[in-house]
Amino acid sequence: MDNIFKIRLGLTNTFLLRVSDGYLLVDVGTKRRTKKLLRILDDYNITPNQIKYIVSTHAHYDHVGGLAEIKEITGAKVIAHRNAKESLEQGRNSYVGLRIKWFNPIIRKILERVHAFKPVTPDIIIDDKYFFDEYGTDLRIIHTPGHTLCSISMIDEDGNAFVGDTAIRYPFKPLGGFSVIAADFKLLVPSWKKIIEEGAKRVYIAHGKSLKIERMIRKTKRKKWKSSTHKA
Ligand SMILES: [Zn+2]
Ligand SMILES: [Zn+2]
Secondary structure (H helix, E strand, C coil): CCCEEEEEECCEEEEEEEECCEEEEECCCCHHHHHHHHHHHHHCCCCHHHEEEEECCCCCHHHHCCHHHHHHHHCCEEEEEHHHHHHHHHCCCCCCEECCHHHHHHHHHHHHHCCCCCCCCCCEEECCEEECHHHCCCCEEEECCCCCCCCEEEECCCCEEEEECCCCECCCHHHCCECCEECCHHHHHHHHHHHHHCCCCEEEECCCCCEEHHHHHHHHHCHHHHHHCCCC
């Protein structure tokens, strides 16, 4: 844990990890938090050129809003899933929806019009699995679709998993408590299982406190989620 720094940017958690040749950022938050992020890095005595990689967990404005600017300032390589390439290059959010389907066209409009972001070209494209050799340790990035089709998660050798919005913890129980927003709900449980199979012990999520893997294991066994995996 000594090598992991959690940086809270508004409602989004981003993470800073020490890697062999510098630092790696998991997401960068919204555009309006870019200055804050740079200020925090400065507080840690980290110069922009020490940020070597930015793992983009998925193409949503609250994770990539400041990505173009941070990439430009740091010169870091942006790592993203193949499915995120088009959205990132067009500055457009990946599709996402609620279970209440009538609401989804409204969500899509809000994401398109209000929350578009500055286009950015990823440098390293991930498919199913990517071994991050430069880290000098067993750091892996895996495709974990569900929240979006471009969602990826990163797991380190100690079982720390950085999953972006692949799991979301909501403070309000009526909202469902766990991942109520997804592009494809039936893909969520298989993706959680992938994270579990990678040996994750603690799950670092972008919205809310981290959770123990046991909680995710329990969720994969719940009827509500199990049944959602069988829907067409
Ligand atoms: Zn998201
Ligand atoms: Zn988010």
